Each structure stands twice: as C-alpha cells, then as structure tokens.
Amino acid sequence: MRSTDSLGNPVTLDDAASLPAVNAFVEGFIACEARAVDTLAAAHDPSPLVQAYCATLHLFAESKDAVANARPFLERAQAGASRATPREQRYIDAVAAWAAGDIARAIALHQEQALEHPRDLASLKLGQYHCFNSGDCPGMLRLALAALPAAGDVAYLHGMAAFGYEQCHLMREAEASARRAIMMRRKEPWAHHALGHVMLTEGRLAEGLAVMRALSDTWVGLNSFMVTHNWWHVALFLIDLGRDAEALEVYDREVWGVVKDYSQDQIGAVSLLARFELAGIPVEDRWQDLASHLAQRLDDHVLPFLDLQYLYGLARAGRDEADLLLRNIESFAPHAPPSSRDAWQRVCVPAAHGLRAHARGDFAAAIDGLGLALPRLVEIGGSHAQRDLFEQVYLDALVRLGTEASLAGAQGILQQQVNRQPESLRLRKQAAAVCARLGLPAFG
Known part of the structure; x- marks a missing residue:
C-alpha cells in the first residue's frame, strides 16, 4: 500500500x-x-x-x-x-x-x-x-539550504541550518536560524546546541550559560547523545567561568552515566574529564570508571574522531589498552575505506601518538604528533568546540615542556584566545601564568 x-x-x-x-x-x-x-x-x-x-x-x-x-x-x-x-x-x-x-x-x-x-x-x-x-562543513549547510524553500515550516530544519551556518563560521546567520527554530518550537534541542556553539565561539559565556540552562527543562525524551551533549556545552561554559564545582556536578549528574556503553556518551565524558584536568580541576578517580567502558573499543575504528578520544581516555587512566588501541589504529589506517583513509593515516595516526605521549608526560613527543595533525584536524570530523580539546592538549604540552620557544608559542596562542573570550577566567589564568614564566606582566 x-x-x-x-x-x-x-x-x-x-x-x-x-x-x-x-x-x-x-x-x-x-x-x-x-x-x-x-x-x-x-x-x-x-x-x-x-x-x-x-x-x-x-x-x-x-x-x-x-x-x-x-x-x-x-x-x-x-x-x-x-x-x-x-x-x-x-x-x-x-x-x-x-x-x-x-x-x-x-x-x-x-x-x-x-x-x-x-x-x-x-x-x-x-x-x-x-x-x-x-x-x-559547507556540505552540511548546502543540504539544509536546499530544503528550506520546501520545508521551511519545519522548525527542526532551521536548527539543522543553524548548525551548518555555525560550522561555516557564519555566526549571525547561525544565531538567526537557531532563534527562528526555537521561536517555532521551544523544544528544539539541536537549535539549542547550535546557539550554544555560537555563544561559546563569540565568547558570550555568561549569556550562553543562561540561555542553555533556561532551555534545559525541555531536554526530556531525547536520545542520550543529545541530552548529554547539551549538558556538555553547559559544562564548557562553567569551566571557562571558573565555576569548577558546578561543572563537575554537571559531569556526574548529566553527562556520564546516561548510556555508558554508547560511543557519543563516552567521548563526551573523555572530553570533559580532559578539559577539567587541563583547567587544573582534579577529577579524582573518574577516569577509571570511564576507562572500563573504553576498553571495549579497541578494534572499533568506526571514526578516527572517536578512536582518538578512546585512546586518550585509556592513557589518562593508565590502562595498557591504550598501547593496543594505538597499534590497532596504525594497522587499520592503511586499509581504511578510501574516502577516509587520508584522515586515518595523516591525521589520526600522528594525533594518536601525540595524545598518548601527552597523557604519559612526554610533552616533546606530544607537540610533534599533535603539531603534525592540527593543521588537518577538520578532516576527522567533530565540531570546532569538540576539536578544541586537541588544541588544548597541544597548548598544555607547550606550557609543560617549558622551553623559551614553547612558552613563547603558548603565549601567542593564549593571548589570541583571551582576546576572543575575555570572559574566560580559565584562559586569563593560563595566560597570566605563562606571562609570568616569560617575565611579562599579565595582560587583560
């Protein structure tokens, strides 16, 4: 029929x-x-x-x-x-x-x-x-724009367009589309997510936190990725605003533990725990519970973006499986499907070496591996906000290596970030610490 x-x-x-x-x-x-x-x-x-x-x-x-x-x-x-x-x-x-x-x-x-x-x-x-x-990213936006004339009555399409705009760095268009979606249907979590991205990128941290929390009452009946990922965004705002205890509470209550066996819930947890540590927030024994689930992912190789975070989580937990996963990535990469083989070989492999090195305190090797991968990191997918984790790890390696050259490189990166996000207490603290080691005053 x-x-x-x-x-x-x-x-x-x-x-x-x-x-x-x-x-x-x-x-x-x-x-x-x-x-x-x-x-x-x-x-x-x-x-x-x-x-x-x-x-x-x-x-x-x-x-x-x-x-x-x-x-x-x-x-x-x-x-x-x-x-x-x-x-x-x-x-x-x-x-x-x-x-x-x-x-x-x-x-x-x-x-x-x-x-x-x-x-x-x-x-x-x-x-x-x-x-x-x-x-x-242009492909994401192109898909949404093709459908808007015929399906503009559907709020969710405006949310899809909003995220496409945001990932193409078209912030005004992204915010307008997200707000239109929310006006049409307040419970539009993908539009909430896109709006959170805009406000994070533009450094509107307090506003972004307020907006996401004001909409969070609608995050019911969602798939685990969507609800945990929107709370992940809330936690990012809290970390940057220096509200450490609240950020940890969001991790424990809203991000980790919804569906512990699901890939997206796992990488969200890895990303937050890593960011806590990079911001100087102790995570106690939280890596251990997460790693017990990551240890089941040693030969998945579904997406390089996922494997990198599984590996880092295992390495931060001190698990030997990190070495096995790295060997598996190296073995798989030359045989990956043609459409993703370059991303596996030229981005994932060096990044994996860099991440494992950072987790184990070899900061020179971390800089080498991540330095090779970062210029092409977009090829492994993920959003700008998600990939920022790898840039934070690289920056931390520069600081921890502690040479005059590495500190100078870190200062240049940090000051640009502070300029874009003046509300970020995390970035201001990090920049001030680096300046002090270079014999410079702290700048705003």
Missing part, C-alpha cells in the same frame, strides 16, 4: 500498521528524540523503507558490531527495493553505501535526495551527519 509520512513523503508499506513506526523514525530522528528507536518494533514488516530505517538505527551504534547487526535489515531492504519509490530506493542505496564505508557516495545520494525530495528531512539529517564526520 502507499501512504505518506508525517512530512508528506510517499511511503511504500506492506503493513499499514507500520506507518506510526515510520513516523517515529522520521520525527524522532530529526527531533533528536529517543522514540526514533520505536521503529524497531516494526522490524517484522518487510517494507523496504522500514528495513532501511532499522538498518540506520543499528549503524548509529557506532560500534564494531554495527554493520553486522544492520546487514540483515539492509539486505531485506535491498531485496524489496524494486517495489519502492525512487526516493526510498535512493535512501536504501545511501544506507548501503554507509555500511560499505563509502561515505562520499552516501553524501552524494543524500544531496540528490535533498534536491529532489526536500521534505525528506531524515535523509537530509543523515547526510549532515556524514558531512560532519568528514569535516565537510
């Missing part, structure tokens, strides 16, 4: 009772809500699109088993694709490309979909996910 989903896209269903499950995926995915997984309740329905949506959910696990778990659903989707619409066929092909590691093809298919079926916002958001993980 033919029906339409809640955004007006035609769908081909064997079982009419599966339409709510289709809508649960479409609506839940673009709203970052946990109900997207309700689609799995219709897994018995051989409808190609239903099977493709189930495959998508399994691939989002971002684990070594994700492709194997998704494959039965994908094979059923492909087997029935001849009776699906061209839109559904293209979505199936895009998910198949993702499973095969051909991310460039997946992005190309999602871009075609955005042009031909601009109200297929689930496809668009998945395309943005791939662009994000590839460092293709």
Whole structure:
C-alpha cells in the first residue's frame, strides 16, 4: 500500500500498521528524540523503507558490531527495493553505501535526495551527519539550504541550518536560524546546541550559560547523545567561568552515566574529564570508571574522531589498552575505506601518538604528533568546540615542556584566545601564568 509520512513523503508499506513506526523514525530522528528507536518494533514488516530505517538505527551504534547487526535489515531492504519509490530506493542505496564505508557516495545520494525530495528531512539529517564526520562543513549547510524553500515550516530544519551556518563560521546567520527554530518550537534541542556553539565561539559565556540552562527543562525524551551533549556545552561554559564545582556536578549528574556503553556518551565524558584536568580541576578517580567502558573499543575504528578520544581516555587512566588501541589504529589506517583513509593515516595516526605521549608526560613527543595533525584536524570530523580539546592538549604540552620557544608559542596562542573570550577566567589564568614564566606582566 502507499501512504505518506508525517512530512508528506510517499511511503511504500506492506503493513499499514507500520506507518506510526515510520513516523517515529522520521520525527524522532530529526527531533533528536529517543522514540526514533520505536521503529524497531516494526522490524517484522518487510517494507523496504522500514528495513532501511532499522538498518540506520543499528549503524548509529557506532560500534564494531554495527554493520553486522544492520546487514540483515539492509539486505531485506535491498531485496524489496524494486517495489519502492525512487526516493526510498535512493535512501536504501545511501544506507548501503554507509555500511560499505563509502561515505562520499552516501553524501552524494543524500544531496540528490535533498534536491529532489526536500521534505525528506531524515535523509537530509543523515547526510549532515556524514558531512560532519568528514569535516565537510559547507556540505552540511548546502543540504539544509536546499530544503528550506520546501520545508521551511519545519522548525527542526532551521536548527539543522543553524548548525551548518555555525560550522561555516557564519555566526549571525547561525544565531538567526537557531532563534527562528526555537521561536517555532521551544523544544528544539539541536537549535539549542547550535546557539550554544555560537555563544561559546563569540565568547558570550555568561549569556550562553543562561540561555542553555533556561532551555534545559525541555531536554526530556531525547536520545542520550543529545541530552548529554547539551549538558556538555553547559559544562564548557562553567569551566571557562571558573565555576569548577558546578561543572563537575554537571559531569556526574548529566553527562556520564546516561548510556555508558554508547560511543557519543563516552567521548563526551573523555572530553570533559580532559578539559577539567587541563583547567587544573582534579577529577579524582573518574577516569577509571570511564576507562572500563573504553576498553571495549579497541578494534572499533568506526571514526578516527572517536578512536582518538578512546585512546586518550585509556592513557589518562593508565590502562595498557591504550598501547593496543594505538597499534590497532596504525594497522587499520592503511586499509581504511578510501574516502577516509587520508584522515586515518595523516591525521589520526600522528594525533594518536601525540595524545598518548601527552597523557604519559612526554610533552616533546606530544607537540610533534599533535603539531603534525592540527593543521588537518577538520578532516576527522567533530565540531570546532569538540576539536578544541586537541588544541588544548597541544597548548598544555607547550606550557609543560617549558622551553623559551614553547612558552613563547603558548603565549601567542593564549593571548589570541583571551582576546576572543575575555570572559574566560580559565584562559586569563593560563595566560597570566605563562606571562609570568616569560617575565611579562599579565595582560587583560
């Protein structure tokens, strides 16, 4: 039978009772809500699109088993694709490309979909996910802009556009789009997230904290990534404002422990614990609990951005598995899918060496490894705010190495950061300490 989903896209269903499950995926995915997984309740329905949506959910696990778990659903989707619409066929092909590691093809298919079926916002958001993980910020924005004329009535699309604008450093446009999304639907967590990025980047720290906290009552029913990541942003504001105890409380209550086995929750926790330490905030034994989960990730190699943070967390916890993960990364990198091989070999491998070296106190080696990776770091994906962790580690290595040259380099970096974020107590303290070691007065 033919029906339409809640955004007006035609769908081909064997079982009419599966339409709510289709809508649960479409609506839940673009709203970052946990109900997207309700689609799995219709897994018995051989409808190609239903099977493709189930495959998508399994691939989002971002684990070594994700492709194997998704494959039965994908094979059923492909087997029935001849009776699906061209839109559904293209979505199936895009998910198949993702499973095969051909991310460039997946992005190309999602871009075609955005042009031909601009109200297929689930496809668009998945395309943005791939662009994000590839460092293709213009691609993220291009996808959203293609759909706006036909789907501008959907608040979530403005949130997607806002993040695309922000990652392209178009801050005024990003803030306008985020605020428009929130005006249309106050519970739009991706728009909240984009607005948090804008305010962090522009140094509007107190304002950003107030805005995020004022909206946090709506962060219910979300997938674990979205709720923990928005609280992660709250913690970043608190760290920079010198509110250390509150930041630790956010980590303990809101960031770590929602879904401890999920990749995104794990890297959010790694990133915050590292930032606490870099800001001089003791984390006590928190690395140990986290590392027990990271130790299960030694041969995932789903995304280089993830592996780097798993490795750093293991190394900071003093776990020998950090060495094994590094060897696994080096072995995998030359055989990575062609579309991501350069990122693995030329960015991830040197960065991994640098991160392990920093965690173990070899600051010269940390500078060497991270220094090679930083100019191309965007290629491993992640947001500007997320990748800032690696820049902070590099800066810390310069300071800790303590030579005249390394301190001079650190001073230049820190002062530029203070200029951009004058509200940051963290940066002002760090800059003052470096200036003192160089025999300079502290500057504002």
